[in-house]
Amino acid sequence: MISIQGLHKSFGELEVLKGIDLELDKGEVVVIIGPSGSGKTTLLRCMNILEVPTAGTISLNGQKADFSKRVSKKEIDAVRRQSGMVFQQYNLFPHKTAIENVMEGPVIVQKVPKETARKKAEQLLRKVGLGDKLDFYPFQLSGGQQQRVGIARALALEPEVMLFDEPTSALDPELVGEVLQVMKDLANEGMTMVVVTHEMRFAQDAADVVIFMDQGKVVERSGPSEIFTNPKEERTRQFLNLIS
Ligand code: ADP
Numbered sequence: 001m002i003s004i005q006g007l008h009k010s011f012g013e014l015e016v017l018k019g020i021d022l023e024l025d026k027g028e029v030v031v032i033i034g035p036s037g038s039g040k041t042t043l044l045r046c047m048n049i050l051e052v053p054t055a056g057t058i059s060l061n062g063q064k065a066d067f068s069k070r071v072s073k074k075e076i077d078a079v080r081r082q083s084g085m086v087f088q089q090y091n092l093f094p095h096k097t098a099i100e101n102v103m104e105g106p107v108i109v110q111k112v113p114k115e116t117a118r119k120k121a122e123q124l125l126r127k128v129g130l131g132d133k134l135d136f137y138p139f140q141l142s143g144g145q146q147q148r149v150g151i152a153r154a155l156a157l158e159p160e161v162m163l164f165d166e167p168t169s170a171l172d173p174e175l176v177g178e179v180l181q182v183m184k185d186l187a188n189e190g191m192t193m194v195v196v197t198h199e200m201r202f203a204q205d206a207a208d209v210v211i212f213m214d215q216g217k218v219v220e221r222s223g224p225s226e227i228f229t230n231p232k233e234e235r236t237r238q239f240l241n242l243i244s
Contacts, residue, residue, distance in 0.1 A: 001026040001192045002047075002161060007056035007067075009042055016042045017053070018216035024209070026160075027190040031203040031224070034213035035239060040196040043213070044163050047194065048085045049076050061160040083161040084154030088170050090146040092138045098125060098149045099134040105157045117156075124152040128182050144175030148182055155186075162186065164195040198243070204228060212236045 002024035009017040016039045024030055032040050045051040047058060053067040060082035065075045092101050102121035106112040112120075125134055128148040138146050147167055154162060164183065168176040180202050187193055187206045197203065203210050203224050210227045212220040212235070220233045231237045 001028070001061055002194070003057075003059040004047070005057045007043070007046060007058065008054045009039075009046055009051060010054045016216050017046065020056070020216075020218055022211070022218070024192060024194070026192055028208045029187045029191075029193045029195065029206050030209045030211055031207040032194065032196045032211045032213060033198070033200075033203065033239070034211075034219075038213045039216045040213055041165055044085070044165050044194060044196055047161075048083050048163055049080050050085070052076075081157070082159060083163050084157055084159035085163045086147070086150050086154050086165065086167045088166040090138070090143075090150040090170075092146055092149055092153070094138050097135045097137055098130060098141065098152075101138075101149055102153045102156050105153060109157065121152070121156060124155050125149070127155075127185075128152045129178070142175055143171045144178045147171065147179045151179075151182055151186075161192045161194065164193065164197065166196050166198070168197065168199060200228065200243070212239065214239070 002022060004020055004022040007017055007020040020043055034040055042051060046053045055068045057064060057066045058079055060079055063078040063082055065071045065079045093104065096104065099118065099121045102124055103117040106117040106120065107114055122134060125131055128151055130145060130148055133141060133145060168179050171179065180199060184206050207224045210222055210224050211218055212227065214235050220227065220231060220236045222232065227236065228240065231240060
């Protein structure tokens with residue numbers, strides 16, 4: 001489902017990703033951990049091509065782009081369509097209701113008829129536990145509720161892969177659980193997911209694979225029980241000691 005090879009990304013002189021390889025099967029959940037500045041967000045943004053990689057290939061659900069060559073807008077769009085992204089700051093349209101936020105992508109991007117999009121959006125908002133908040137504006141919703149709208153909005157475009165960039169780190173602690181629960185439900189339904197998070201409990205409960213990144217490289221890739229109890233690399237051990 002996901003194949004990334006030799007991915008590099010530089011911002012000017014600063015090389016942030018230094019050759020990332022990542023393979024993931026359909027339905028797998030990978031959690032990416034690592035110190036601040038190690039390139040986790042940049043990797044996720046490259047997978048959605050919000051950042052254009054400097055070199056390397058990305059293949060999502062059979063749609064491939066090779067950034068060592070010139071990549072056309074059509075190729076970029078084809079790769080981008082395969083994934084949906086959930087951001088740390090939910091980035092909802094403030095002047096649109098929950099249901100309008102979820103309908104926006106299908107109506108504008110996919111030209112889905114409004115009524116069809118509305119039905120789908122309602123279904124998705126029910127799925128994330130917000131069936132009674134369809135007509136609420138973002139300012140009338142808690143952070144956890146806004147983030148669940150954010151998840152429904154990403155799902156509305158029917159992506160094959162969901163990318164989560166620290167989805168709970170802007171939330172008050174008591175609101176984290178409701179968002180993680182929605183993510184666990186998605187994982188249990190077989191969604192392929194890439195999650196950058198500091199929530200180690202989530203990694204333990206939901207990840208098939210945990211990747212530890214440091215200084216733009218993948219240092220270690222293991223199952224969650226292995227990496228947390230018996231990390232192979234000294235740098236992984238040091239990081240886990242610091243955060244526990
Ligand atoms: P992480 O998510 O692991 O904290 P990031 O991917 O956010 O790491 O950032 C990695 C490095 O890339 C940092 O040094 C950051 O300052 C730099 N960086 C990220 N985005 C940009 C950008 N748009 N322009 C310049 N530097 C950036």
